[in-house]
Amino acid sequence: MKLSILKNELNEAIQNVSRAISSRTTIPILTGIKVDVTFQGVTLTASDTDISIQSFIPIEDDRQTIVQVERPGSVVLPAKFFVEIIKKLPSQHIEIEMQDQFQTLLRAGSAEIQMVGLDPEEYPVLPSIEEEQVFSVNGDLLKTMIKQTVFAISTNETTPILTGVLWNLQDGELKFVATDRHRLASRAAHIEVDTELRFHNIVISGKTMNELSKIIPDQNTMVDIVVADNQVLFKIDHVLFYSRILDGTYPDTSRIIPNQYKTELVLDTKKLTEAIDRAYLLSREEKTNIVRLQTKEDGTIEISSSSTELGRVTEQLEVKQFNGEALRIAFNSKYMLDVLKVIECEHIFLGFTGAMSPIIFKSTENVNSLHLILPYRTTT
Amino acid sequence: MKLSILKNELNEAIQNVSRAISSRTTIPILTGIKVDVTFQGVTLTASDTDISIQSFIPIEDDRQTIVQVERPGSVVLPAKFFVEIIKKLPSQHIEIEMQDQFQTLLRAGSAEIQMVGLDPEEYPVLPSIEEEQVFSVNGDLLKTMIKQTVFAISTNETTPILTGVLWNLQDGELKFVATDRHRLASRAAHIEVDTELRFHNIVISGKTMNELSKIIPDQNTMVDIVVADNQVLFKIDHVLFYSRILDGTYPDTSRIIPNQYKTELVLDTKKLTEAIDRAYLLSREEKTNIVRLQTKEDGTIEISSSSTELGRVTEQLEVKQFNGEALRIAFNSKYMLDVLKVIECEHIFLGFTGAMSPIIFKSTENVNSLHLILPYRTTT
Structure with missing residues (x-):
């Protein structure tokens, strides 16, 4: 693996995926960010098993060449150090080269950083998701819907289902509900979607919703959402955000209103x-x-x-x-x-x-x- | 005690004196701010026994009438609540009236706040300081001198003298020294002062120096400094800042340089x-x-x-x-x-x-x- 890459683009992708890194993980490989380099571009992956985030950096965008790949390859680099050091590198151009034993050398200006890498074969495979139930929501609307509901989730882990936000889609109306038994928040919106498409009892952890909200850019970006059996996938520009669906049945809250x-x-x-x-x-x-x-x-x-x-x-x-x-x-x-x-x-x-x-x-x-x-x- | 006062001026004075409030005090009266009202203006006082801060709000300044006093008097009001509620009052004009048992009524717009006050007679008397050793330092210079030294103080309470910054004045040169035995910071400056005036081994707690630094405004204000036996008094505009001098002898650091x-x-x-x-x-x-x-x-x-x-x-x-x-x-x-x-x-x-x-x-x-x-x- 050998390439050169622009600092700002690499930094942005690292910032996005690092939201999935948990400081409390007990699985050593998950303290790292997986870097996959092909002639198409660079893919970064991070995961805490509940959330997995993948960000793709293409070879070039409209304006410039971002990545120059000499030799493709993969490695897992220590997340915390990687996140912090990239921000502080002294030049826009960063050279990255994997050497023996997954040792990875970064060069930028006068600075040379040798990182202890881990074997990418040990990194868990992301869930493959059948793209059957797909729909799109305006990013600003999605952020507002999250903000207006997520604060009301329960923080009490004895009823895990209430630590999430309930998603329902029916007759073209997407609805979020959150409750901690003392209060309830709900927000619905009509979205452009095939009215045949419907789901209920999809519950996504409040923590995940907050992280998702931070990743959605402020411009009017569309977010593509794929709902599968036990996973939801959010596609935002070059970012894929996978979230586990919480197990259990959300209580019926309609009667208390x-x-x-x-x-x-x-x-x-x-x-x-x-x-x-x-x-x-x-x-x-x-x-x-x-x-x-x-x-x-x-x-x-x-x-x-x-x-x-x-x-x-x-x-x-x-x-x-x-x-x-x-x-x-x-x-x-x-x-x-x-x-x-x-x-x-x-x-x-x-x-x-x-x-x-x-x-x-x-x-x-x-x-x-x-x-x-x-x-x-x-x-x- | 009955008066009306402008919110912004009262708020600024409260913010200044509240820096002396310690959340860990065991002396009930020191959880309060003392309010003294005379026909000359309003004086606020707060203290944690190490630091005492007094701020005076005059009846009027160049631009406007700030205080209208109907009846002078004194009361001690609960600091934390007083600090927070004043900021959030809905109108510029605040009426304050002390009633029975030091109960104090604040009225602003549609809001009416009844505060449980304490007897001002119980409030400790501030030290009286002989103004023998007085000199002036430019506030910006003083802030720079504090910033360049205070970080090097010791945080270890077993050698209390090293938790302070040493002040020396000799031949018109003011010098600060701080050390934690692993590092040392010193900064000196020539100031306009009677060269007869000198002192040494004046040690002021680092915490005090930081609070002092925050109170000095950014404009080119002069700070008058009065050094007495066991107290230093800083005079900044309408604020009096009293600090205890730490007991003990500061080690001679000149030999290690x-x-x-x-x-x-x-x-x-x-x-x-x-x-x-x-x-x-x-x-x-x-x-x-x-x-x-x-x-x-x-x-x-x-x-x-x-x-x-x-x-x-x-x-x-x-x-x-x-x-x-x-x-x-x-x-x-x-x-x-x-x-x-x-x-x-x-x-x-x-x-x-x-x-x-x-x-x-x-x-x-x-x-x-x-x-x-x-x-x-x-x-x-």
Whole structure:
């Protein structure tokens, strides 16, 4: 294996695949990045067995020659050191040559780096995926859908299925659901897809969704998605992102979402966020994050929290629309802030069916998102 | 106590004094910020007994009225909550009113915050300092002097005196020295001061120096410094910064600094920094940070490090000037990077008196700084 390659392109590919490297892996070969060099280009692969990421660097793009291959070959290089040293090399042109025993020599400007490589034959083979169920989603939309749901996953490993986000596709509507039993986040979107294509109970780990979100570029890139039996493959430009599907059956969450409300409020999202944030500051000191919301006779609402050691925050907020009964409810303000930060609308709809029933949040601009938090049962 | 005050000015003063708040204090009153209101303005005080910071907000400045006092008074308010809530208040004008039992009410826009206050009589009195030894230093110079020395203090509490920076003033020259027994940093500067004024063995904790550095604004502010028996007072605009002087005698470090060298090198600082940084990446994995430097017959130097698990980094560097004997030396690359990051000169002088003797660093532009690191004794 012998080649020369441009630093920026190599660096970008390394940054992408290194997201799959786990610092806690017990499998020595997985602490490395696999480098495969052919006359078509260079493929980098990294994996923690749950996620595998592959990035391809072509010989050339529209503008320039990126790779010059003298001798094809493969090697596995130590990931952490590889990731850090490439960034810091003193020249744009990097020469890479594999020598005896997978020893690999990198030359850039005045710097010469000898890396202890491992046998690429020991590297696990990536799953082969039947491309039967394929569809495309706009990258920006996918990132928004991830952001609006993934925060609500459970971090409790005793119910592994809830540490993932549920994907459903039916009648051309892609829907994500996440819940940790105290709150629920869902977001749906119509996508251009053969309406025959459908799947349900595909659950992907929240960690994976976050890493995927970071790899999708900000430009309007399309992401091709292939759903197979126990794997999902995301194709983004030159990157292939493989993720395992979580085992188990996701609980049916449709029954806990009320269809009608006893009290309905429409509020200015920014003003509500700031008021909850101030009340949260105090409630946090009590560890419970309890904040109260109550409707007032003058048509406003009052947000309040208190701490025996520090004091009390009280705030009056104007209401844009108010239908139904008077209300007094307590909730986890951190959960409410999580929703308010991602909902992306000027005015927000809140629906209540009583002090012990779920609080529903909907965007007034986008009917495809729904968030829910359970209230606290308090006696005061 | 009843007043109204502008949010930004109150916030700035709170941010300054809150640097003295320790999260680990065991004295309840010191978890608070003392607020003293008179018809002249508002004084905030915070302290962790080592450092005390006082910030004064005048009734008005050139542009506007800042404080309107209806009733003077004093109270101690919970620091952490006070710091965070002020930033997040919804309006520029804040009304503050102390009620029964030091309960204090803050009103801003629609928000009302009730804080549990403490009795200001319980708050410790700040040291009164005789203003005998007073001098002024340019704030930018003081920040540079701190930056170029404070990193070399010891973090080992078994020799408390070395956790501080030594201040000396003699013949109009102010000098800082810091050492942890493995390295030493010193920086001196001539300042405009009565040459009669002198002191020695004033040692100020490194933590204090860092906090002081953050409080000095970036504009060319003068800092007035008052040195008393066991306290130093820094006056910066409306801020008074009191620091305890560390007990004990600082060791005499002058003898370990060599006067002549067997090998002298002048190198490009940026290129040396980058080469050491690459070698450091590898040496770090071996925990020792060992990097080697050796002179070559062609007049260059070679920087290298190695790790049995990862490999080897080797680099040739051109030398601007080379006098004296050939050399081969090993050192802690992290210590060298710490020096190179703060030395602020295009070319750097390195002086050596042998493989077991200190390495000396000097700026080629500023003769007032000197850094030293001890080499590693290695057999290879």
